[in-house]
Amino acid sequence: EHILVSGAALKKDLTRVTIKSVPDRPGIAAKIFGDIAAANIVVDDIIQNVMDDNTAHISFTVEHGDLQDIKPVVDRLCTELGARTAPIYHGDLAKVSVVGVGMRAHTGVAQRMFKALADGHINIQNITTSEIKISCIIDREQGNMAIQIVHDAFELEKVK
Amino acid sequence: EHILVSGAALKKDLTRVTIKSVPDRPGIAAKIFGDIAAANIVVDDIIQNVMDDNTAHISFTVEHGDLQDIKPVVDRLCTELGARTAPIYHGDLAKVSVVGVGMRAHTGVAQRMFKALADGHINIQNITTSEIKISCIIDREQGNMAIQIVHDAFELEKVK
Numbered sequence: 527e528h529i530l531v532s533g534a535a536l537k538k539d540l541t542r543v544t545i546k547s548v549p550d551r552p553g554i555a556a557k558i559f560g561d562i563a564a565a566n567i568v569v570d571d572i573i574q575n576v577m578d579d580n581t582a583h584i585s586f587t588v589e590h591g592d593l594q595d596i597k598p599v600v601d602r603l604c605t606e607l608g609a610r611t612a613p614i615y616h617g618d619l620a621k622v623s624v625v626g627v628g629m630r631a632h633t634g635v636a637q638r639m640f641k642a643l644a645d646g647h648i649n650i651q652n653i654t655t656s657e658i659k660i661s662c663i664i665d666r667e668q669g670n671m672a673i674q675i676v677h678d679a680f681e682l683e684k685v686k
Numbered sequence: 687e688h689i690l691v692s693g694a695a696l697k698k699d700l701t702r703v704t705i706k707s708v709p710d711r712p713g714i715a716a717k718i719f720g721d722i723a724a725a726n727i728v729v730d731d732i733i734q735n736v737m738d739d740n741t742a743h744i745s746f747t748v749e750h751g752d753l754q755d756i757k758p759v760v761d762r763l764c765t766e767l768g769a770r771t772a773p774i775y776h777g778d779l780a781k782v783s784v785v786g787v788g789m790r791a792h793t794g795v796a797q798r799m800f801k802a803l804a805d806g807h808i809n810i811q812n813i814t815t816s817e818i819k820i821s822c823i824i825d826r827e828q829g830n831m832a833i834q835i836v837h838d839a840f841e842l843e844k845v846k
């Protein structure tokens with residue numbers, strides 16, 4: 527298999543907010559990120575999965591985020607949305623990514639990355655992908671190990 | 687605000703599979719995509735959100751996917767994983783994306799996209815992002831309208 531991965535990257539300090547069971551109807555995502563943009567919170571990734579009960583779970587990550595700034599905005603937002611459960615805040619996260627071209631056509635790239643992390647006993651909390659990138663959110667203290675594992679799995683240049 | 691969006695894209699025919707409440711421990715994602723890669727299913731996006739009860743919801747999309755090929759693989763996989771609920775299969779989807787540079791720093795880009803789709807009564811089912819791209823999965827029959835809405839919202843060249 528012609529491996530298409532050309533590099534790897536690590537973001538070492540992320541905080542994740544998960545708002546569970548938001549109503550799955552037009553305007554909700556706009557409201558959430560309208561309030562977040564208005565509070566000058568810079569979002570790294572947005573990850574939303576729709577369920578089959580007319581709700582969706584939506585997470586976003588913030589780099590070097592400060593919960594003291596984020597929590598009041600999100601708590602108020604959840605009250606306004608009538609969210610049934612409290613938001614979940616989780617700091618001390620990292621994001622390890624592989625980048626390359628034409629990754630899309632290779633489910634094998636994803637599988638190789640996930641398998642390499644699993645063999646290193648690294649738990650994958652979130653996954654997001656695009657044509658050129660596969661990213662996994664993991665515990666921050668496993669970040670350095672994870673980027674090394676991924677470099678080895680795809681035979682990339684040694685981590686400097 | 688200096689809008690950084692340089693283009694928009696539409697994928698018109700996607701099928702989504704959601705496996706709910708998979709065990710949140712190392713090796714599960716590798717097992718899922720190992721089986722999927724072995725069945726020669728080409729995955730478009732992977733979207734995983736972790737919950738706070740040691741489980742995760744993981745979705746993947748397949749372009750021009752045929753459920754007759756996908757369902758037997760995923761059903762068997764769910765049995766082997768001991769998933770508590772049946773997987774959710776959903777065809778007739780589309781993905782509308784905006785692309786640009788430095789998008790990350792602009793939560794406002796996401797909010798503008800979500801607001802434009804909401805004003806067009808388009809429901810956003812899944813969201814994935816990267817530094818250069820924000821993608822929303824929507825109903826297939828709203829795809830053409832959505833790409834037009836997004837072009838207008840970011841004052842891009844008219845859709846050909």
Ligand SMILES: C[C@@H](O)[C@H](N)C(=O)O
Pocket residue numbers: 548549550551552553554555556574581582804808809810811
């Ligand atoms: C959940 C949220 O994304 C909603 N479906 C919307 O379109 O805004």
Ligand SMILES: C[C@@H](O)[C@H](N)C(=O)O
Pocket residue numbers: 644648649650651708709710711712713714715716734742
């Ligand atoms: C849910 C799944 O991603 C699991 N946490 C893993 O690492 O494989």
